[in-house]
Amino acid sequence: MKEIDQKILEQISSPFTRELGFRLLIETYQKKVYNVIRRMVLIHEDADDLTQNTFIKAYRYLEKFEGNSSLFTWLYRIATNETLTFLEKKKKRFFFSIDDHQERLESYLDQPGNFDGDQIQIKLQKALLLLPEKQRLVFNLKHQEDLSYEQISEITGTSVGALKASFHHAVKKIEHFVLQE
Incomplete structure (x- = not known):
């Protein structure tokens, strides 16, 4: 990915x-x-x-990109922050309790056409809804995106040890949910 990042950065640096x-x-x-x-x-x-x-913010702050991480990591950090802020605002705006918010998302998963996937995928998504947002994020980045703990650490600003613990707890909670159903 470094070659594509270099090409992008070269083009962006010229007006x-x-x-x-x-x-x-x-x-x-x-x-x-x-x-x-x-x-x-x-x-x-x-x-x-x-x-x-995410891309609007990236465009706005391109000059501040220092190259200490890859563009990929930088964009994921912006996307992660945008998403976590959105979820927090949504809960506050609609005065959702965690349980109400989870129930709404579960009903969304159950409606035909809203989510592509077989029953196992839908069950996994429901299990993920039970996780705290940070654990869900770590699980998705590690399991779904196949990122290393070091990459996730750069994105989230969390230590590798804490990420490993979050992932472990997330897996245990998902296993418990799946075995319970």
Whole structure:
């Protein structure tokens, strides 16, 4: 991925090719960013809006990208922060208790056409809804996106040890839910 990042950064750094570089950034990472967000919020429209917000913020702060991490990691950090902020605001705005919010998302999963997947995938999604947001995020990044703990640490700003513990707890809770059903 470093070669594509280098190409994007070269184009973005020039005022003449900035737009082209940003378009390449979107084409390269949009699907991955959307998938990470969608696994957290479940609802397509919300994921779509958050993906757009992620790239708007990325465009706005491109000059501040220092290159200490890959563009991929930087974008995931923006997407993660946008998503967690959105979920927190949504709970506060609609005065959802955690249980009410979980029930609404579970009913969303049960409605035909809202979520593509067989029964096992839907069961996994329901189990993920039981997890605290941070555990769900770590599980999705590790299991679904196949990121290393080091990459997740860069994205979340959490130590590798804490991430391993979060992932372990998430797996145990998912196993418990699946075996209970």
